[in-house]
């Protein structure tokens with residue numbers, strides 16, 4: 071039996087071993103010494119609400135061997151609870167699969183869907199329009215250096231999907247026991263051990279590349295295939311079934327098709343729509359990346375404890391409402407860099423990434439303003455057009471280049487005029503930015519809400535609206551602008567073998583939630599079909 075000893079609060083001077091000792095003391099009230107087996111850190115977080123007394127908060131898992139019956143209510147009062155059962159239950163169907171399943175997209179959703187299918191003998195074929203990790207890394211670095219974009223191999227497209235070049239934050243708002251499975255698989259493929267217990271786990275781009283390559287090897291070892299630089303271009307449909315698909319490398323038969331496309335596959339959305347795949351327009355957000363010095367963020371969060379070697383780089387998560395519009399920080403990357411995240415020629419897009427050590431000088435985050443369907447005309451094509459127009463306006467403002475528009479916070483808030491970055495230097499493409507008035511790039515409802523948000527956030531995190539912070543834009547790919555409706559069997563409307571899932575289909579908003587949706591989709595497929603023996 072495993073128990074969790076919760077809520078162990080220790081000062082930042084104390085170590086993880088101290089947490090294990092405290093847990094053991096608490097357990098000894100209920101169990102004899104020889105019944106207490108292995109103790110491990112189960113979760114750890116930081117309570118920095120009181121800067122003068124920052125605390126680590128731990129919970130510890132404990133294996134208990136053959137012990138006399140205990141009063142679990144009394145234990146609960148002492149913060150000791152049985153470990154929740156996180157086993158994933160799998161049901162197998164009886165229908166025969168006519169051929170192999172095809173998964174489109176090798177992002178977190180496609181990877182986890184394919185992994186589970188492969189593990190249980192369904193032999194999936196994954197096709198991915200972008201390149202393998204090594205080739206993609208070379209393409210992304212070339213784009214950062216020279217501004218020559220490869221529209222099929224970039225920050226959005228390629229092995230590992232949109233999140234490969236990211237901070238690799240694995241926190242999610244979804245509360246699903248499958249998240250634990252995702253974290254343990256990520257660890258098995260090379261993510262640092264701390265992802266298993268930190269309340270805000272993160273992997274970093276350096277480790278993520280390894281994780282993605284190892285996941286690919288595992289799918290192949292289990293009988294699957296992963297084909298890079300292979301793009302889904304068309305569907306062959308017969309009686310509401312996808313009979314085969316046309317790819318950039320030729321036609322491929324498929325028993326069923328999983329669409330794990332991500333939010334940037336605009337050409338593929340339009341192809342799907344031409345075949346009658348139902349889609350609806352949804353709300354999304356747009357804004358800018360804001361950069362501060364990481365040491366200033368640390369000071370704002372930790373006070374005089376900033377820089378303490380036991381403390382992680384400071385992270386924030388801020389939000390407010392400007393009348394009916396949400397303004398919020400998103401995808402904060404401590405010690406990271408702003409990345410050029412375009413996937414279409416003639417458009418500028420920003421995003422953020424960090425390495426595991428988060429040791430860059432700047433902290434960055436997106437500050438995004440909600441865009442409602444009524445802002446753009448409530449149609450799928452108009453939603454995409456709205457995003458694309460902003461990206462193209464940013465490209466024009468950067469003198470028809472990928473040198474993103476940039477402005478200091480002081481100038482944006484009207485407190486200074488025509489200032490160049492000084493204290494905080496923009497990290498986008500090593501500083502290849504064009505100083506621009508953001509009001510010329512973004513609609514006024516966005517810039518007004520950004521100004522409101524910056525001032526609001528400055529009250530919550532001192533220095534957020536400091537004059538020397540820099541804004542780089544535009545941040546348009548925060549979430550999918552569309553949803554592909556599906557029924558309780560995860561099937562698209564009117565199709566008997568088409569499975570839309572992940573962020574692109576509107577069912578996830580980050581690495582972990584996309585991976586979980588891929589798992590759910592695989593479970594739905596396995597519930598219907600028996601494993602593929604051919």
Ligand SMILES: Cc1cc2nc3c(=O)[nH]c(=O)nc-3n(C[C@H](O)[C@H](O)[C@H](O)COP(=O)(O)OP(=O)(O)OC[C@H]3O[C@@H](n4cnc5c(N)ncnc54)[C@H](O)[C@@H]3O)c2cc1C
Pocket residue numbers: 174175176177178179180197198199200225226227228229230231232233234235236237238239240241300301302303330331332333334335338401409411421422423571572573574578579580581582584585
């Ligand atoms: C720079 C950056 C940083 C991010 N940081 C974080 C973070 O720290 N934490 C977090 O939780 N989230 C982060 N995100 C968001 C996260 O990456 C996404 O939510 C997640 O990757 C979505 O997973 P997905 O599998 O649904 O789609 P994606 O990861 O977008 O994968 C879809 C894949 O499908 C492929 N594809 C599309 N069309 C076709 C086609 N026609 N044929 C073949 N293949 C196709 C694409 O090339 C892509 O590789 C970040 C995103 C970016 C861009």
